[in-house]
Amino acid sequence: MSRAWNDLHAHRSKLDGVTLRDLVRAPDRARDFVHTVGDFTVDLTRHLATPDTLTLLMALAREREVEAMRDAMFAGEPVNTTEGRAAMHMALRNCSDRPMQADGQDVMPGVRDVLRHMQSFCKSIHDGSWTGATDRRIENVVNIGIGGSDLGPVMATQALRPWWTSGIRAHFVSNVDPSHLADTLSSLDPETTLFIVASKTFGTQETLANAHAARRWVTEALGSDAVSKHFVAVSTNADRVRDFGIDTENMFGFWDWVGGRYSMWSAIGLSIAVAIGFDQFEAMLEGAYEIDQHFRDTPIETNIPVLLGLLDCWYRECWGCQSRAVLPYDQHLHRLPAYLQQLEMESNGKHVRIDGTEVTHGTAFVVWGEPGTNGQHSFHQMLHQGTTMVPCDFLVAAQSECPGSDDRQAMLLANCLAQSEALARGKTLDEVTADLAKTGLDDEQIRELAPHKVMPGNRPSTTMLYPRLDPTQLGRLIALYEHRVFVQGAVWGIDSFDQWGVELGKTLAGDILPGLTGDAASGDETTLRLVDHLNTLGQSRI
Ligand code: G6Q
Numbered sequence: 101m102s103r104a105w106n107d108l109h110a111h112r113s114k115l116d117g118v119t120l121r122d123l124v125r126a127p128d129r130a131r132d133f134v135h136t137v138g139d140f141t142v143d144l145t146r147h148l149a150t151p152d153t154l155t156l157l158m159a160l161a162r163e164r165e166v167e168a169m170r171d172a173m174f175a176g177e178p179v180n181t182t183e184g185r186a187a188m189h190m191a192l193r194n195c196s197d198r199p200m201q202a203d204g205q206d207v208m209p210g211v212r213d214v215l216r217h218m219q220s221f222c223k224s225i226h227d228g229s230w231t232g233a234t235d236r237r238i239e240n241v242v243n244i245g246i247g248g249s250d251l252g253p254v255m256a257t258q259a260l261r262p263w264w265t266s267g268i269r270a271h272f273v274s275n276v277d278p279s280h281l282a283d284t285l286s287s288l289d290p291e292t293t294l295f296i297v298a299s300k301t302f303g304t305q306e307t308l309a310n311a312h313a314a315r316r317w318v319t320e321a322l323g324s325d326a327v328s329k330h331f332v333a334v335s336t337n338a339d340r341v342r343d344f345g346i347d348t349e350n351m352f353g354f355w356d357w358v359g360g361r362y363s364m365w366s367a368i369g370l371s372i373a374v375a376i377g378f379d380q381f382e383a384m385l386e387g388a389y390e391i392d393q394h395f396r397d398t399p400i401e402t403n404i405p406v407l408l409g410l411l412d413c414w415y416r417e418c419w420g421c422q423s424r425a426v427l428p429y430d431q432h433l434h435r436l437p438a439y440l441q442q443l444e445m446e447s448n449g450k451h452v453r454i455d456g457t458e459v460t461h462g463t464a465f466v467v468w469g470e471p472g473t474n475g476q477h478s479f480h481q482m483l484h485q486g487t488t489m490v491p492c493d494f495l496v497a498a499q500s501e502c503p504g505s506d507d508r509q510a511m512l513l514a515n516c517l518a519q520s521e522a523l524a525r526g527k528t529l530d531e532v533t534a535d536l537a538k539t540g541l542d543d544e545q546i547r548e549l550a551p552h553k554v555m556p557g558n559r560p561s562t563t564m565l566y567p568r569l570d571p572t573q574l575g576r577l578i579a580l581y582e583h584r585v586f587v588q589g590a591v592w593g594i595d596s597f598d599q600w601g602v603e604l605g606k607t608l609a610g611d612i613l614p615g616l617t618g619d620a621a622s623g624d625e626t627t628l629r630l631v632d633h634l635n636t637l638g639q640s641r642i
Contacts, residue, residue, distance in 0.1 A: 101460070102163055103163065104156065104159045104160040104162075104163040104164075105160065105417065105461075107156050107159065108153075108156050108157070108160060108414065108417070108418055109417075109418055111152060111153060111156055112418040112419070115148060115150070115153075118148075118150070119557065119558055120146055120148065120524035120525065120557065120558050120559075120560070121524070121525055121557070123145075123147075123148070123149075123150065124145050124146060124524065126150075129145050130143075130145060132151050132154065133145040133147065133149075135402055135404050135407065137390055137391060137394050137404065137576060138390060138576070139566060139567055140564070140565075140566045140573060140576045140577070140580075141564070141565050141566065142404050142407075142408070142562060142563075142564050142580075143562065143563040143564075143565070144407060144408075144411070144562055146520055146523075146524045146560055146561050146562070146563070147411055147491075147560045147561075147562070148415075148419070148558065148560050149411065149414065153414070154401070154407075157407075157410040157411070157413075157414060158400055158401060158410075160410065160413070160591060161400050161406060161410060161587075161591070162400075164590055164591045164593070165590070166400070166406065166409075166587055166590045166591065167400060169586075169590040170395065170396065170583075170586070170587075170590070171396075173186075173187055173188075173190075173586065174190060174200075174392075174396055175201065176188050176191075176200065176201040176202040176203060176204070176207075176357070178203065179595075179597065180359070180595060180597035180598055181454050181595055182454075182595050182598045182600065183597070183598050185203075185356055185357055185359075185597070186202040186203055186357040187357065187359055187362065187596075187597045188200060188201075188202040188207060188357040188358070189358055189359065189362035189363070189365055189366075189582070190388075190389075190392045191207045191208060191211055191357075192211055192358065192365035192366050192385070193365050193385035193386070193388040193389045193392065193575070193579070194208060194211070194389060194392075195385060195386050195389040196389075202355070202357040203357070207355065207357070210353075210355070214352055214353055214354065214366070214367050215382075217352055217367075218352060218367060218370055218373050218378065218381075219373075219378045221332070221352070221370070221374075222373050222374055222377065222378040222381075223378070225238050225241070225268065225294070225374055226265055226267075226268070226374075226377065230294075230329075231329070232290075232291050232292060232293075232294070232322075232326070232329050232330055233291070233322045233323070233325065233326035233329045233330065234291045234322065236291045236292050237267070237292065238268070238292055238293070238294045239267060239268065239269065239289075239292040239293070240268075240269050240270075240271060240288050240289075240292060240293045240294070241268060241269070241270050241271070241293075241294050241295075241296060241371055241374050241375070242270075242271045242272070242273055242284060242285075242288070242293060242294070242295050242296070242314070243270065243271070243272045243273070243295075243296045243298055243370075243371035244273050244274075244281075244295055244296065244297050244298065244307055244310045244311050244314060245272075245274060245296075245297070245298030245299055245304075245307055245334075245368070246274040246275075246304060246306045246307055247274075247304075247360055247361070247442065248300070248359065248360025248361040248362070248363050248364075248368070248442065249298040249299055249300060249304075249307065249334070249360060249363065249368055250272055250274040250298070251361070251435070251438060251439045251442050252361070252363065252364025252368065252369065252439060252578075253272065253298070253364055253368060253369055253370075253371045253372050254272040254274075254435055254439075255364075255433075255435040255436055255438070255439035256364055256369070256372045256384065256574060256578070257270045257272070257371060257372050257375045257376070258432060258433075258434060258435050259430075259432045259433050259435070259436070259569060259574050260372070260375070260376045260380065260384075260432070260569075260570075260571055260574060261432055261501075262432075262501035262502075263375075263376040263377070263380050263570070263571060264375050264376060265374075265375065265376065265377050268374060268375060269375075270371050270372075270374065270375040271284050271288075272284075272371070273310055273314075274306070274307075274310075275306065276305065276306035276309050276310065278313070280310075281310050281313055281314060285314075285317055290317060290318050290321040290322055290326075290330070291321070291322065293318075293330065294329075294330055294331070294332070295311070295314050295315075295318075295330060295331050295332070296332055296333070296334060296370055296371050296374075297311045297331060297332070297333045297334070297335075297341075297344070297346070298333075298334040298335075298368050298370070298371070299333075299334070299335055300335060300336050300337075300354070300358075300360055300363065300368070301335070301336070301337055301340075302333070302335040302336075302337040302340035302341055302344070303337070303340060305606070305609075305610075308344070311331075311344065314331075315327060315331065315344075315345070318330045318331070327345050327346070328346075328347050328350065331344075331345075331346050331350070332346065332350040332351070332352070332370075333346045333350065333351045333352070334351070334352045334353075334354070334366075334367045334368050334370055335351060335352075335353070335354075336353060336354055336355060336356060338351060338353070352367030352370055353367065354366040354367050354368065359597050360599075361442050361443050361446055361447065362582060362597075364578070365384075365385060365388060369381060369384075372384070376571060380571045381571070383570070383571040383572045383575070384571040384572065384574055384575040385575060386572055386575065387571065387572035387573060387574065387575025387576040387577075387579070388575035388576065388578065388579035389575075389579075390572075390575075390576060390579075391404075391405070391575075391576050391579035391580050391583065392579060392583075395579075395583040404580060405580055405582075405583030405584045405586070405587055406583075406587050408562065408580070408584040408587070409583070409584045409585070409586070409587025409588045409590075409591065410587065410591065411491075411562075412424070412465065412491075412584070412587075412588050413461075413588060413591045413592070415489075415491050415560070416461065416462045416463075416465060417461050417462065419489060420489075421465070421488075421489055421490065421491055422462065422465065422466060422488070423465055423466035423467070423468060423488070423490050424465040424466075424467055424468075424490065424491050424492070424493065425467075425468060425469045425475075425483065425490050425491075425492045425493070426440055426467060426468070426469035426492075426493045426495075427469050427470070427471070427472050427475060427492055427493060427494050427495070427516075427519070428469070428471050428472070428495040428496070429471065429472040429473070429494065429495065429496040429512050429513070429515065429516035430471060430495065430496060430497060430569055431471050432501070432569060433471060433495065433569070434470075434471050436469075436495075437467065437468060437469035437470065439578075440467050440469075440581060441467045441468070443581060443582065443585055444464050444465060444467045444581075444585050444588075445464045445465075445466070445467060446599050446602075447464070447585045447589060447596040447597065448463050448464035448585060448588050448589050448592065448594060448596055449463060449464040449601065450463055450464075450592075450594040450595065450601075451463070452594070453592070453593040453594055454593055454594060454595050455593075459592060459593070459594065461592055463588075463592050463594060464588070469493075472494075472512070472515060472516055472519065473511075473512065473515045476515065476519065480519065483523060483559065484522060484523060484526075484555050484559070485554075485555060485556070489558075489559055489560075490559070491559075491560045491561060491562075492519075492520070492523065492559075492560075492561040492562070493561070493562050493564065494516050494519065494520050494561055494562065494563045494564070495563075495564045495565075495577070496512070496513060496516045496563070496564075496565050497565070497566055497567065497568045497569045497573070498513070498565065498566070498567050498568065499567055499568040500512075501568060501569065516563075517563075519561075520561040520563055522555065522557075523557070523559035523560075523561055524557060524558065524559060524560070524561065525555075525557050526554075526555040526556050526557015526558060526559075527553065527554060527555040527557070528554065528557075529550055529551070529554050532550045532553040532554055533546055533550050535553075536549060536550060536553070564577065564580075608623065608627075611623060612627060612631060615628070615631040615635075616631060616634065616635065
């Protein structure tokens with residue numbers, strides 16, 4: 101174990117008996133543990149950390165050369181070493197005139213060209229100059245994509261629902277389960293529907309299968325000439341787009357230095373831009389750009405993604421935490437946990453380091469969550485009294501986007517703050533006993549009931565708050581998480597930008613599929629028995 105980790109482990113044992121009740125009371129706690137970018141505030145005061153912890157975490161960051169790795173990423177070096185690629189999603193939201201390079205070339209002219217193409221496309225949908233094959237305006241846009249070509253767009257589009265352009269509705273189909281497309285199309289009219297087929301490779305089985313089914317739906321209703329008016333593509337692969345039958349004039353490009361789960365800022369975000377309007381899409385890019393500057397230029401002691409990433413490593417390594425909950429007190433962020441599951445778990449769910457050696461630390465957290473206050477009526481019980489410590493992220497906007505929200509927004513805010521306080525403060529046996537004594541129970545009844553009402557407390561959380569969840573704020577929020585994940589990966593020494601672990605399952609599915617469509621499957625004994633069973637049940641026939 102390295103020196104910095106040894107020091108952190110030794111320090112961790114000194115924190116036994118230190119409580120969050122005491123820590124939050126310390127003078128200057130807010131000075132050391134509250135940070136802002138513009139009006140976006142990140143409150144870290146409810147973390148099991150003292151100023152000494154932060155000093156030791158900074159030593160860890162220096163030992164792991166986090167700043168040098170960050171600088172290499174911003175310089176466009178091939179930090180995705182196993183795929184030999186840069187990770188330059190920051191170029192997609194570079195709102196300055198500065199060039200940004202990937203693999204030694206300025207990528208900004210290409211980025212700006214695609215943005216202009218997206219802008220003119222959005223305008224043509226919104227002003228009605230792009231019409232369907234029967235000259236009717238487009239009213240519904242369906243994004244067909246999966247993984248990184250779905251999760252960011254659907255999360256952001258849902259998050260920014262109050263900004264939707266009137267007259268346009270956005271839909272998302274990802275699952276190859278035929279119900280997903282069928283349920284989506286059931287209320288749509290082919291004449292007023294446009295499909296965005298979003299696939300970096302344009303080779304993804306699920307996306308192509310759904311796109312072909314959507315094309316059948318359009319051509320059966322409107323004839324095969326209708327495809328050009330009802331399909332556009334977002335991809336890096338023009339040949340495959342052409343083979344599908346989409347004119348490459350109607351293709352929005354991006355580049356291999358944009359990882360799928362980092363691609364919502366690229367043309368993969370076209371559905372977001374169509375839904376909220378191009379100006380608002382640009383506002384989202386600007387928010388992310390602010391965080392890029394903050395991450396690149398701020399000393400690590402006050403650098404929010406660095407602090408968040410280091411605290412994650414602290415809990416994972418020194419406190420044995422295995423999962424982290426994301427609890428947006430905002431219904432519009434209901435897809436954020438799913439989005440972050442991919443961002444964190446696909447990026448850092450790795451067991452070897454960049455040099456191929458086994459990691460000696462736990463890596464990615466299991467990330468999970470639901471919007472508050474719903475979660476309070478289900479899994480929060482475990483957060484408060486379970487045997488596992490789960491650090492939590494609370495996210496909340498001061499203002500509701502909903503007109504006439506009476507005092508429900510205040511209730512939402514009060515509940516959010518109450519949960520993080522309850523997790524931190526807990527309730528001791530003495531406090532429980534004193535409360536029960538006031539209820540008129542006798543001593544024996546109190547003795548029996550009290551242990552069940554004790555809350556251990558000392559459970560850490562981050563609170564992120566901002567005036568309102570507008571496009572700029574969402575851009576900040578997501579970029580903050582992206583860089584936080586980068587910092588985790590840098591500390592753990594892993595390649596956060598590849599995803600080799602998803603390949604084996606894809607290959608096996610290809611081997612099994614024939615067995616479910618009338619030919620012979622290959623697989624192990626269990627698979628072959630289950631294939632037979634499914635065929636007997638008749639589930640697989642189309
Ligand atoms: C993300 C992953 C993965 C990818 C999907 C879709 O980082 O690479 O989730 O986005 O497999 O891939 P395509 O965009 O190529 O269809």
